[in-house]
Every structure is written in C-alpha cells, then in structure tokens.
Amino acid sequence: MAAASAASAAARSFHFGSFAIPPSQTFLVTKLTYALVNLKPIRPGHVLVVPRRKALRFNDLTQDEVTDLFVQGQRVSKVIEKLYKAESLTLCIQDGPQAGQSVPHVHLHVIPRYQGDFPNNDDIYDVLDGRTPSSHVDNHLRKPRSDEEMAAEAVLLRNELGRWSQGD
16 A cells, blocks of 8 residues: 555646646645655755645635645654654644745645754744745745755655555
8 A cells, every 4th residue: 555655646746836846756645635845945854745736825725625734744744753853843834925925825834843953943933934034935045955855855755654654
C-alpha cells in the first residue's frame, strides 16, 4: 500500500495557486489533499499541506476538506518532527492577504522548531508574513532551492511516510 501511495504521489501534478507543482515535489496525495516541499523554506523541513481543490480562504473549504487537511497535517508533522529532530513545530495557516498569505490557495505550513531558533519565539510569524526584509518569499536574498534539492527531499519524505504508515 505504501508503494502505491508513493507511486501515486510521484505520478500526479497539482496547482498551488497559479504555480504548477511537478510530481517530483509532492510527497503525499489523498483524495482531497497533497503535501509538497517548499521552494523557499524558512527552516529545513518547512513543508506545505494543501487542499487539492483551489480554495482561496479557509472558510471556502468543505468540512471533508478541512478534516483531511488537518489529518494529513498531523501525519506530515509526525514525519517532519522525526526526520528533522524537531523539538516543536509551528503549524499555521495564513488566511488571506492581510494575514500574510502570499499564494491565494489555502495551505498549512509545517515548520520544525528548535530551542533558540529565533531570538523571540514569535519572530517566525514576521518571517512568514514577510515583515523582515530578507524573509519575504519574493525577496532576492531568499534563494529558491533547485529542482534536484526539492526532489531529493520529497523522495526522503515519501519513503518515511511509507515506513510510518507500516508502523515503523
């Protein structure tokens, strides 16, 4: 079953807002949700869990989509915490442009956290919102990762999700 999930994740392509997401960058696919590696992560292991149907705002999701988004977010968070040896996680949705949403498509950020990773714990929200000069997703100082880097991370996460699904 895990091999089938990995194969199906690798065989499908999705859209995240206006961005085409190549199959090599996804690592989890369900009927309603998919997960992808981040082009410009705030921290290693920062990934996104996204409804398959493009919904601009959280309240636009159906009850089934909300349920699956959070069930898969929990599933992904367990793997991220284990692989990246995170002490904690930041899980958040920026719901609309005034909340810092940079891509008009609901998405759940899963970000590994560590003691002292930000001078003030809540500084992560300034980074997410692009309020610090080098943090905004469109800032030239925040370099995108290569397709190869993202594909390698997606393979690692796909494999780990498969092991986790089998109870390892």
